[in-house]
Amino acid sequence: MLVIETKKELKDKLSAFFSNSKSLGLVPTMGALHAGHLSLIEKASKENDQVVVSIFVNPTQFNNQKDLEKYPKTLENDLNLIKTVSDSIIVYTPSIEEIYKNNIAAEVYNFDGLDTVMEGEFRDNHFNGVGTIVEELLTSISPNKAYFGEKDYQQLQIIRKLVQLKNIPVEIIGCPIVREESGLAMSSRNERLSTPMRKEAALIYSTLKDAKEMFGTKSALEVIEWVENQFKNNTFLNIEYFQIADIETLKPIKEKLSNKKYRAFIAIFVDDIRLIDNIAL
Numbered sequence: 001m002l003v004i005e006t007k008k009e010l011k012d013k014l015s016a017f018f019s020n021s022k023s024l025g026l027v028p029t030m031g032a033l034h035a036g037h038l039s040l041i042e043k044a045s046k047e048n049d050q051v052v053v054s055i056f057v058n059p060t061q062f063n064n065q066k067d068l069e070k071y072p073k074t075l076e077n078d079l080n081l082i083k084t085v086s087d088s089i090i091v092y093t094p095s096i097e098e099i100y101k102n103n104i105a106a107e108v109y110n111f112d113g114l115d116t117v118m119e120g121e122f123r124d125n126h127f128n129g130v131g132t133i134v135e136e137l138l139t140s141i142s143p144n145k146a147y148f149g150e151k152d153y154q155q156l157q158i159i160r161k162l163v164q165l166k167n168i169p170v171e172i173i174g175c176p177i178v179r180e181e182s183g184l185a186m187s188s189r190n191e192r193l194s195t196p197m198r199k200e201a202a203l204i205y206s207t208l209k210d211a212k213e214m215f216g217t218k219s220a221l222e223v224i225e226w227v228e229n230q231f232k233n234n235t236f237l238n239i240e241y242f243q244i245a246d247i248e249t250l251k252p253i254k255e256k257l258s259n260k261k262y263r264a265f266i267a268i269f270v271d272d273i274r275l276i277d278n279i280a281l
Helices: 009-020 035-047 065-070 075-085 094-099 126-141 150-166 189-193 195-215 219-229
Strands: 002-006 024-030 050-055 090-092 147-148 171-175 237-246 263-270 273-280
Touching: 002 009, 009 024, 009 090, 009 094, 009 126, 024 035, 024 126, 024 273, 035 050, 035 075, 035 147, 035 171, 050 075, 050 126, 065 090, 075 090, 126 150, 147 150, 150 171, 150 263, 189 273, 195 219, 195 263, 195 273, 219 237, 219 263
Parallel strands: 002 090, 024 050, 024 147, 050 090, 147 171
Antiparallel strands: 237 263, 263 273
16 A cells, blocks of 8 residues: 655655556545445445545534544544554544645635535535535546545535546445444544433434335425434534435425425534534435
8 A cells, every 4th residue: 555645745656657547546535534425435446446545634624623623534544444454554643734734725616506505505615615626636636536435425515516627537426324333323433422322323324214104205394303303402412503404406395396306404512522423305
């Protein structure tokens, strides 16, 4: 396994690779890897001749400085986990200076409203930060395919829009959510949960499953009210939002249409730890 810290070294390494017309897959991460990340890396490894995994905690997508400071950094463990998938993967671990030089700021994008709802409503400038780092990685690495998990479904749709806006020649692959035994969606932030918190957090997915079943017979507004009530008196879990949205526009709905597909999205605080999840309806 090769660990590379600079764009120049990475470009030099990949230039010889591209001259042989082999396929390249990219898995962008912020580290603190878990089985969800490994599933992306495994899929990328099966579908490409070479895989690059980037590990970079991107400061411009954090609207909360404390959240950035607390984000787990476990590079040695991450490298060991990547080796369990393949020892031939290239791991790109740039510094903040390597990515942003002397200007740690996000580009501003027009995502046609995909970024103003749900996460965008509660995390100011978040998706401009996501777009900035993803555009940088896609254009500097030039993969044939890039892999993202559906746990961040809104982010996945925004990245697809980014690729369209910037005419970046890459196929964006969305991959299913990987869950813990309790149903809790795997997340790097889960490592900050105490045992009682983790047990309580299982309510998030069980509520989503019940909401999906209800959506077959109840109105969207009835489902939303029911979900909000499930967390109203919970001392561990505080709901930030629950929305049912069109999967293409991500606009929240008030009534169902037979020719549309929908997803339910939720954000929950467990103490000061923010968890998100979603489910297809």
